[in-house]
Amino acid sequence: xxxxxxxxxxxxxxxxxxxxxxxxxxxxxxxxxxxxxxxxxxxxxxxxxxxxxxxxxxxxxxxxxxxxxxxxxxxxxxxxxxxxxxxxxxxxxxxxxxxxxxxxxxxxxxxxxxxxxxxxxxxxxxxxxxxxxxxxxxxxxxxxxxxxxxxxxxxxxxxxxxxxxxxxxxxxxxxxxxxxxxxxxxxxxxxxxxxxxxxxxxxxxxxxxxxxxxxxxxxxxxxxxxxxxxxxxxxxxxxxxxxxxxxxxxxxxxxxxxxxxxxxxxxxxxxxxxxxxxxxxxxxxxxxxxxxxxxxxxxxxxxxxxxxxxxxxxxxxxxxxxxxxxxxxxxxxxxxxxxxxxxxxxxxxxxxxxxxxxxxxxxxxxxxxxxxxxxxxxxxxxxxxxxxxxxxxxxxxxxxxxxxxxxxxxxxxxxxxxxxxxxxxxxxxxxx
Ligand code: PMP
Numbered sequence: 001x002x003x004x005x006x007x008x009x010x011x012x013x014x015x016x017x018x019x020x021x022x023x024x025x026x027x028x029x030x031x032x033x034x035x036x037x038x039x040x041x042x043x044x045x046x047x048x049x050x051x052x053x054x055x056x057x058x059x060x061x062x063x064x065x066x067x068x069x070x071x072x073x074x075x076x077x078x079x080x081x082x083x084x085x086x087x088x089x090x091x092x093x094x095x096x097x098x099x100x101x102x103x104x105x106x107x108x109x110x111x112x113x114x115x116x117x118x119x120x121x122x123x124x125x126x127x128x129x130x131x132x133x134x135x136x137x138x139x140x141x142x143x144x145x146x147x148x149x150x151x152x153x154x155x156x157x158x159x160x161x162x163x164x165x166x167x168x169x170x171x172x173x174x175x176x177x178x179x180x181x182x183x184x185x186x187x188x189x190x191x192x193x194x195x196x197x198x199x200x201x202x203x204x205x206x207x208x209x210x211x212x213x214x215x216x217x218x219x220x221x222x223x224x225x226x227x228x229x230x231x232x233x234x235x236x237x238x239x240x241x242x243x244x245x246x247x248x249x250x251x252x253x254x255x256x257x258x259x260x261x262x263x264x265x266x267x268x269x270x271x272x273x274x275x276x277x278x279x280x281x282x283x284x285x286x287x288x289x290x291x292x293x294x295x296x297x298x299x300x301x302x303x304x305x306x307x308x309x310x311x312x313x314x315x316x317x318x319x320x321x322x323x324x325x326x327x328x329x330x331x332x333x334x335x336x337x338x339x340x341x342x343x344x345x346x347x348x349x350x351x352x353x354x355x356x357x358x359x360x361x362x363x364x365x366x367x368x369x370x371x372x373x374x375x376x377x378x379x380x381x382x383x384x385x386x387x388x389x390x391x392x393x394x395x396x397x398x399x400x401x402x403x404x405x406x407x408x409x410x411x412x413x414x415x416x417x418x419x420x421x422x423x424x425x426x427x428x429x430x431x432x
Contacts, residue, residue, distance in 0.1 A: 006046070006047045007034070007046035007047050008032065008033050008034045008045050008046040008047050009032075011034040011046055012032065012034060015034075027399075027400050027401065028400075030400035030401075031400060033045040033046070033049075034046045038053075038065035038066055039064075039065050039066050040064040040065055040066075040409075040411035041053055041064055041065070041408070041409055041411040041412040041413065041416050042065070042416075043065065043397060049395070050395060051392075051395050051396065051397035052395060052396050052397065052412070052416045052419065052420055053065070053397045053409075054361075054396060054397060054398050054406035054407060054408060054420075055397050055398060055399050055406070056407055056408075056409055057275060058270070058399065059213075059244070059245050059249070059270040059271060059407060060269075060270040060271060060273060060274060060275045060276075061274060061275050061409050062248065062249055062270075062271040062274055062318065062322065062326075062330075062359070062409055062410065063274045063318060063321055063322075063326070063409060063410045063411065064409045064410055064411025064412075065275070065409075065411070067274055067318075067321075067411075069317055069321065070274045070275075070276070070313075070314050070317045070318055073313040073314065073316065073317040074276060074310045074313050074314050076313065077091065077309040077310045077312070077313035078309070078310050081309055082309055082310070083304075083305070083308050083309065083310075084309075085304070088307070089307045089308070089309050089312060090309070090312075091307070091309050091312025091313055091315075091316060092111060092307035092312050094312070094316055095109075095111070095278075095307075095312045095315045095316050095319070096108070096109040096111070098315075098316065098319050099268075099272075099280070099282055099319075100282070102252045102253040102257070102319075102323075103247075103253045103254050103256070103257070103266060103268075103282055104253055104254075104256050104257055104262045105241070105254075105256055105262050105263050105264065105265065105266045105282055105283055105284070106266065106282035106283065107282075107283065107284050107285040107288065108282065108283065108284075108285055108288035108289070109280050109281070109282045109288075110280055110281055110288065110291055110292070110301050110306075111278060111279070111280040111306050111307040111311075111312070112279050112280060112281070112301065112303055112306050113277045113278070113279060113303060113305050113306060113308075113311070114144070114269060114277060114279050115143075115144050115242075115244035115267060115268075115269035115270065115279050116143075116144025116145055116146055117144075117279055117303070118144075118244065118267035118268065118269055118279045118280055118281050119143040119144045119146070119148075119149055119207070119240075119242060119244075119267045120144070120146045120148060120149075121267075121281050121291070121299070121301055122205065122207075122238075122240045122265050122267050122281050123135065123148045123149065123204070123205065124299040125238070125265060125281070125283070125287055125288070125290055125291055125299050126204040126205035126238035126240065126265065126287075127204045127205075127299075128290045128297065128298060128299040129204075129238055129286075129287050129290055130203075130204045130205075130236060130237070130238060132201075132202055132203060132204040133180050133202070133204060134180050134181070134182060134199055134202040134203050134204060135148065135149065135180060135181045135182070135203065135204060135205050135206075135207060136181075136182045136183075136184070136195055136196075136199070136203050136205070136206040136207065136237070137149060137151065137152065137153075137181060137182075137183055137206075137207040137208070138152075138183065138184060138185065138186045138207075138208060138209075138212070138372075138373075139152050139153070139165045139183050139184065139185050139186065139372065139373045139374065140152070140153055140186065140212070140214055140215045140372070140373025140376070141153055141186070141207070141208070141209050141212060141214045141242070141373075142214040143207055143242050143244075143267070144244075145169070145170075147173045147174045147177040147178070148177050148180075148181075149181070149207065150168065150169040150170065150173055151166050151167070151168055151169065151173075151178050151181045151183060152165045152166050152167060152169075152181070152183035153169060153214060154167065154169045154170070164183070165183040165184065165185070166178065166181055166182065166183040182195055182199055182203075185372045185373065185374055186212055186218060186220075186371070186372040186373060187218075187220065187221045187224055187371045187372050188372065189221075189223070189224065189227060192224075192227055192228065192231065193227075193231070196231040196234075196235055196237075200231070200234070200235035200237065201235065203235065203237040204237065204238060205237060205238040205239070205240050205265075206228055206231075206232050206237050206238070206239050206240065207240045207242055208225070208228055208239075208240070208241060208242065209241070209242045209243075209244075209245065209246065210225055210241045210242075210243065210246060210254075210255040210256060210259055210261070210263075211246050211250065211255050211259075211357055213245040213246065213360055213404070213405040214245075214373075214404065214405075215373050215376045215403050215404060215405075216355065216362030216364060216370075216376060216403055216404060216405050217355040217356040217357060217360050217361060217362040217405055218355070218369075218370060218371060218372065218373075218376070219355075219357065220259070221371065225259050225261040226261055228261075229261050229262075229263075232264070238264045238265055238287065239263040239264050239265070240263055240264065240265045240266070240267060241254070241255070241256055241263040241265075241266050241267070242267045243255060243256070243266050243267065243268045244267055244268060244269040244270055244279070245270060245271075245360075245405070247266070247268035247269070247270070247271060247272065248268070248271040248272050248318070248319065248322055249270075249271045249327075249330065249358060249359055249360070249407070250327075250357060250358045250359075250360075251327060252319070252322055252323050252327060254266060254268065263283075264283055264284055264287055265281060265282070265283035265284075265287060265288075266281065266282045266283060267279070267280075267281055268280055268281075268282065271318070271322075272315045272318060272319065273311055273314040273315050273318060274314055274317075274318040275314070276310060276311045276314035276315075277305070277308075277311055278307075278308075278311040278312065278314060278315045281301075321410070326410055327358070329410055330358055330359035330408070330409075330410060331358050331359070333359065333408050333410075333412055333414075333417060334356060334357070334358050334359045334360065334361060334408060336414065336417050337361060337408060337417045337420065337421070338354050338355075338356050338361050340417065340418070340420075340421035340424075341354045341361070341363065341420075341421060341424050342354045343421075344421055344424040344425040344428055345363075345424075345428060347425060347428075348425065348428035348429050348432055349432065350365070350383075350428050350431075350432045351365060351366065351367050351380075352364065352365045352366070352383075352428075353366065353367075353368060353369050355369045356405075359407050359408050359409070360405050360406070360407045361405070361406050361407070361408075362403075362404070362405050362406065363384070363387060364376060364379045364384070364403070365379050365380035365381075365383040365384050365387070366378070366379035366380060376403055377403075379403075381402065381403065383431055384402035384403060385402045386427075386431040387402065387427055387428070387431060388402040390423075390426075390427035390430060390431060391420075391423060391424070391427055394423035394426065394427060395419075395423070396420055396423055
């Protein structure tokens with residue numbers, strides 16, 4: 001909590017007067033801080049409290065805050081040839097070539113500005129390609145906030161779900177859009193088979209985060225992604241991997257390059273731009289060529305800011321750094337952090353498991369790593385919240401939802417990690 005009469009508190013009061021809920025992205029309003037300075041792996045609030053940042057803007061910051069190499073490339077693009085609306089942008093061609101080179105599913109790429117945008121276009125494309133409407137997605141997986149997929153993934157801790165899994169995430173969503181979505185539990189092999197058996201001919205697309213980060217870090221069980229691939233192909237359903245969080249972080253080619261399962265379409269965003277708004281869709285030529293010229297059979301992509309030169313410059317520079325041993329370093333740091341946290345858990349003798357992959361990590365207060373959202377919600381959410389609050393007091397910034405994923409960046413140092421592990425030991429001893 002920000003101290004009373006603090007600078008953060010004053011700014012928050014001003015914000016609440018002029019911005020609904022006090023911040024322009026709902027979950028941000030759950031913080032009692034205003035961040036006024038960021039550098040590397042650290043952020044400072046308006047009262048000059050320093051945090052080690054494991055929120056990292058919910059994923060985009062993969063190199064570190066205010067990375068000078070990215071900022072220099074952005075400044076150069078902005079100073080030499082900024083936003084225009086004529087043909088492909090120079091950087092757009094270069095970044096598209098770079099993505100096609102590394103991402104298995106990418107014959108072609110189109111850029112937009114957010115993950116929400118990317119998954120929306122993926123739905124349009126899948127529907128144009130198949131002439132069908134229904135979508136399949138997994139419980140708890142968040143694919144952005146548009147009517148078509150904001151279903152079955154409300155992730156506020158403790159908010160129960162009264163209906164089935166396919167509840168709309170909020171008021172205001174189109175009921176018919178929601179009705180077009182089938183939601184099943186992640187890693188539910190029989191559920192997937194049954195869904196395809198019942199609706200295989202109606203599905204336009206199957207949307208999956210190939211490694212789930214919407215509610216922490218939940219790996220696909222062996223064979224699960226292969227099953228999605230097999231059934232999607234069998235039923236002519238477009239398999240879409242939402243790599244908005246996994247893309248360029250777990251592997252330069254996305255998690256698809258790790259698991260060896262290639263989707264038809266990929267939505268990506270976040271880490272590609274180290275904080276600048278760049279996202280996109282990649283896929284097979286046959287499907288991607290349905291994009292770009294609206295007609296009765298084709299979808300399209302439009303956007304004033306799509307492939308903005310500064311965003312392309314950020315993407316090209318970030319990818320270059322990640323390719324240059326960046327990912328390996330992220331893995332080493334992630335392994336060190338997870339091992340230390342698990343040791344802190346064991347020493348405290350508390351029932352919790354640390355999970356994760358590469359630079360991503362999560363902690364669940366239960367006796368074994370959850371395999372789906374239902375099991376995550378059944379874990380001890382009160383302890384998870386106490387952990388989050390304790391870590392916050394110790395100067396460790398995590399997402400506002402205690403059950404979601406945390407991550408580190410290339411600027412996170414071994415010292416930061418050791419401090420985090422020490423803080424975790426104390427927090428766990430206190431909440432035990
Ligand atoms: N897909 C996934 C898996 C995400 O985690 C997110 C955002 N957290 C989105 C899509 C939406 O991305 P954006 O916030 O850039 O619209």
